[in-house]
């Protein structure tokens with residue numbers, strides 16, 4: 001689907017394409033209502049239920065909404081990605097990062113709605129997130145990759161176990 005690849009520009013939002021069919025183009029000349037825009041935001045208020053729906057769609061286990069809300073409130077960066085057509089708006093992607101605000105940031109909860117996957121949107125979301133972190137002078141960006149997405153992150157420049165460093169986890173018994 002090359003269509004979405006043409007939707008992005010360097011600015012935060014701004015990705016517009018007319019999806020008018022020849023029929024309605026003739027009728028209305030390709031009105032704004034026909035335009036599909038992919039929009040990034042770092043400030044837009046998120047409906048937690050819509051976010052939960054997005055996470056459900058990729059099969060993630062549910063988390064208590066009050067904790068999700070707290071996690072968003074305390075994240076350094078929250079990126080949402082929307083498909084907008086006319087007045088309609090749909091949450092199609094999400095990522096967030098926690099940070100010490102100086103050196104390090106860790107990216108969490110990267111997700112693209114299944115209907116929109118494999119069109120370059122995950123890559124665009126990650127590049128946008130990295131750009132935002134770099135603009136805050138964060139130089140050390142880490143994440144935890146599920147095994148099936150290691151290659152996705154590797155293609156974006158993430159390195160597995162740099163200099164043999166291993167991620168270690170502690171869980172309560």
Ligand SMILES: CC(C)(COP(=O)(O)OP(=O)(O)OC[C@H]1O[C@@H](n2cnc3c(N)ncnc32)[C@H](O)[C@@H]1OP(=O)(O)O)[C@@H](O)C(=O)NCCC(=O)NCCS
Pocket residue numbers: 058109110111112113116117118119120121122123124144145146148149150151152155
């Ligand atoms: C992982 C995810 C965000 C990728 O989003 P996407 O929009 O499908 O990915 P893109 O279309 O932007 O793919 C970008 C590149 O990565 C590759 N890629 C995407 N998913 C991949 C995967 N699972 N394994 C290997 N390569 C992958 C694509 O082929 C593409 O390669 P190219 O640049 O050479 O063309 C999406 O599949 C998703 O939301 N998955 C479910 C949630 C999840 O697992 N999140 C990660 C948690 S750690």
